[in-house]
Amino acid sequence: MLFLLMYLFIDLDASKIEGSQATAKQAAELLRSVISQQRLPQTHQATALISAVRAVGEKLIAANPVELAVGNIVRRVLHIIREEDLSLATAAIDGLELSAVSDDEDDVERDDYPVLSAAAVAAAARSTLRPPSLQTLLEDTPISAAIPHTSSSGGDSEGKSRSVDKSSRGRKLKHDVIEAVNELIQDISTCYEQIAEQAVEHIHQNEVILTLGSSKTVLEFLCAAKEKKRSFKVFVAEGAPRYQGHLLAKELAARGLQTTVITDSAVFAMISRVNMVIVGAHAVMANGGVIAPVGLNMVALAAQRHAVPFVVLAGSHKLCPLYPHNPEVLLNELRSPSELLDFGEFSDCMDSASGGSLHVVNPTFDYVPPKLVSLFITDTGGHNPSYMYRLIADYYSADDLVVKRRPATTS
């Protein structure tokens, strides 16, 4: 497993894995193996799992902070662990109550039992349902220590069943978490199909669609509409300096769509004849803003000027719970200038002692503010940018925003 980890780090560092989907899938699989191999103590299984995942996640995120999908998956897994733990605790509480009710006939030996069990129930409820605060942290150790103690003070059978309960609960937690992570991986793999299903609702006959660069989501989306016998035209802007637009245009033309390749500078000229702009995203932030391939802010502004809907397609693994502070600088990656200028071209004029200096700027991403986006189409349906914060509450917990381990003294 260590080797797996190493390979993933190296790949992320060198940005060799292209595309958030592949990255997300690999990260999820890695975390699944981490979870399955983690030995869980009798108590605080959830906490142990969480800290283990956090340790690995921190390293993954540090390898490539700009690849936000990795951080998203780490946080999703953490949320899954917490949720599974919570659901098990509520099931256990229900079970305890049932057992308390059934034991009511035996009053004598179990006189203190219902009281204790009530206390135990309350304690269990507090520890899992309440958000962590100073008090819960202080209360945690004695109460959970009391539960096995009280259970062992009860009848042997109950004690045994309780401890069996605990260990089986631990195994059940792991099992449930791994199942949920499998579901997550499944969701990531099928996000294209689910988004593409919605294509027919948005593309009608004889439309003209504009896109920039290349995105697999967009390709599947447009081809799904084509399958349903809608005929439309596509303008693809090149997307310098990577020129992925050429690839997309070739693919679309091969599948039978009327495609025209234009330069990025011609976007404003052509957008007056375009009905819809459909693009993919690198990440969607908590405020509804989009981290997109460079050039898309320009396209979004042009679309706003001409009142053309700007539609962003994004799988749910791209939804990031962070708020973008100064995204052009902090969430951006500057690539090599050799993509713009050949190495030897400007060396002679740089040598002269005239004092001229040359900087070459080659950013990879652009930030599109939420007010320029008309619609997000995710695998859960279409949403407004103002709704994206609510989706975050579904997928992530507030504790996990900062994936940094606390210093060793408290853990």
Place this chain on the structure above:
Amino acid sequence: MAQIHIFLHAFILFLSLFFVVTNEKKHETVTEVCPNTPSVSPPLKSKTTKAERRALQEAQRAAKAASKANGNSAVAESGKAALAKSKNQSSLKKDGPPVTSEVTIDKKSGNRPPEKERKKDAPPQRMQFDDQNRVGKAKRRALVNQTEAKNRVELFRHLPQYDHGSQLPNLESKLFQLDSVHPAVFKVGLRYMAGDISGVNARCTEMLRALQEAIIDYSTPPEKVLIRELTAKISSYISFINECRPLSISMGNAIRFVKRRIAKLPLSHTDVEAKTALCSDIDRFINEKIIIADKVIVGHASTKVRDGDVLLTYGLSCVVEMILLSAHDVGKKFRVVVVDSRPKLESQALLNRLIAKGLSCTYTHINAVSYIMHEVTKVFLGASAVLSNGTVLSRVGTACIAMVAHAFSVPVLICCEAFKFHERVLLDSICCNEIGDPGALATVPGRMDINYLENWTNEENLQLLNLMYDVTPSDYVSVIVTDHGMIPPTSVPVIVREYGQEHYLI
């Protein structure tokens, strides 16, 4: 009796319609029924408005009143043939500069007051390339046979989309064979086609110099009037240049100036005097409207550059380059951001020159404009033409830059000479544009790995579109710096109206 009546009526009809044809067709040509020999390509005819035709008629009738009686019977019969031919040619419009105005000025001395003519003086229609009839006729008269590009973009069917560069070797071999085209003009046409000259100022200057040489070498054939013959010759040269590469809107202004000067030549001048007058006029035009105008613009715009500024420029505009260099020479401390785009990558030449002179520059491509715009304090852009509704026609991508600058509240200054102002109006970049070589999009120079579009011509669903110009709306432009001063975009039609007519008549 009745026959003579009919003949008279017919004759008057034919005569009036015959004089509709522009003044190249002289009285004698009516007797020859066969069309002109192809070696001298027939001159351009464009639609003349009703007012001009009437003015023409009246003046010429007055002049020819004496000889009317002689040409009666001959006119009646051959008038029919001439009529059919003249109708064809008068309805043929070519993508050329508006040539109506020299007719109006010519006949101004007639009865019509100038204001009425100016009102009806709408710009003539340009050639629309989806009209099969006209395209066919233009092709038959063309000297340069361009082949149509495969995979044409449907949206731009009204613009010529040709296989670029295919005619260059063909024409080069014909250099000494074509008598109809003066060698200087031929050379300029070839250089246009090869893409050696780019930028309106350079193209205009080269074209005017070539016309100067052609005028110097010109000699009037016997029994012909210099004015008409020279105008015909100039028109033929212009149509040749147009076939090599479509004229830009502001070059039309220069050509219109030349034709006006020719038309204004007093008839008493001898050939030599006329030619020297014309050459000095052209010299004056180039000097005043381009060279000195540039100096004035640089003077105005340099006052806008302050210490600590970060100036953004796009494309290769000679005026903007002059502004930056002069501000640097004066000693101001500023940075320059040079934005470039495909497929021409022309800003790299500008970058070279700026760095050689010692400016500190940042280079980036047009997609990264949103990234860099928060650092920028002013944007300086050049223009190919400025239209009457305040929109600016210039290199494709300028509109994107102006839009992003507007979104970041950065002022946009357009620097262009006043001869580029035109009375046309345009709302978007589709109706009037130029389509460049689509093959230039398929390959990226210097990046061998980007070869996805190698066989793009084989894909029937795939088209490549290489637009050359785009139109920037007037609300993105803060100020236009011209040799008349710094004006807001809303004042452009005022300049066109007030200064357009008079300055050309000096």
